[in-house]
Every structure is written in structure tokens, then in C-alpha cells.
Amino acid sequence: MSPEESFRAYVGGRIAALSRVAYLLTGDRHSAEDLVQVTLVRVARHWERLIRSGDPDGYVHKTMYSQHVSLWRSRRRDAPPVPALPDRAGPDSTASVADALVIRQALARLTPKQRAVLVLRYFEDRTEVEAAAVLGCSVSTVKSTTRDALARLRALAPELADLAGTASNVSAAPNEGGGR
Structure with a gap:
């Protein structure tokens, strides 16, 4: 080939x-x-x-x-920064669509680096070492960025706790899986 x-x-x-x-x-x-x-x-x-x-x-x-x-x-x-545009779509009764919107809006509130770390760690299920290699930074930077991003999500989007089940599940997420 x-x-x-x-x-x-x-x-x-x-x-x-x-x-x-x-x-x-x-x-x-x-x-x-x-x-x-x-x-x-x-x-x-x-x-x-x-x-x-x-x-x-x-x-x-x-x-x-x-x-x-x-x-x-x-x-x-x-x-220059542009203010967020209002949603034009009408309400959707499908729970999965509503959940996707909540997650999308929450991710939009993060910095690109925070978003990249969370996507690598939780969407692609990469380890801290793998995420650090992809981003070209140290493992401690991945850890601190993950911590800060999750804290920011908890403060700015408390509705995400409902998606995870409870606030305690969201708080425990970075420590699950043997330190990953």
C-alpha cells in the first residue's frame, strides 16, 4: 500500500x-x-x-x-472576546440532549488547556502520564489543571453533579482508578 x-x-x-x-x-x-x-x-x-x-x-x-x-x-x-450568543433552539424533552447541552456549556466555561486535560483524562481515558506527554507538560501540571478544572466546573456548573449522581461522585472522580 x-x-x-x-x-x-x-x-x-x-x-x-x-x-x-x-x-x-x-x-x-x-x-x-x-x-x-x-x-x-x-x-x-x-x-x-x-x-x-x-x-x-x-x-x-x-x-x-x-x-x-x-x-x-x-x-x-x-x-476581542464575543459575548455568548443565546440558544435559539426550543426546549427539548429528551434527557440525553439536555445532558449533552449541560456538558457542552460547562466545557465552554473552561480554558482551552483545562478542556484539553479533561477531554484527555475522562473522554479518551488517558492516564496523567499519557496526557502530559500529549500536551507536552509535566504530570504535576496535568494533575493541578485537572483539579482546577473540576473545581471550576463544580462552582460554575453545579447542575453537573446531578448528571454524575451526587456531588460526592463528582468530587471523587479525579482519585478513582488508582490515581489516574
């Missing part, structure tokens, strides 16, 4: 998962699409080297998280 064919096969098999992660990071479908596109363009430049070295997933994820932070920083410098 040629490098171009293997890249197309990889993208075809991973695009949905990459898009979900990008959406969780950005909180916006269009920004997520941009993030995935920028990531894949950068990955394509090094594809032959990546497939020779084995599984390219680690490089792809590290590139995505790095690009997310870089894009966020450049947008922050270029554009």
Missing part, C-alpha cells in the same frame, strides 16, 4: 473519533472541522516517517492538542 493510500485509509477509519475529540476541545462544529483539517495537513507532511515508526495515533493526537492551543492563542490575540 502506498503512503497516500495508507493515509487515506487511516483518515477514513479515524475521522469520526478525531472529529469528536476536536468538537469536545473547541465546543463548536466549524472550529472542530478546522482543527481536524489543520491537524491532518500537518500529519500528512510526515506520514511516511510516521508509518515507518509504527502507530501514528500518538503523533496525531499530540498534533491536534498542540494545534488547538495554538489556534486558541492566535484567536485570542486577533479578536
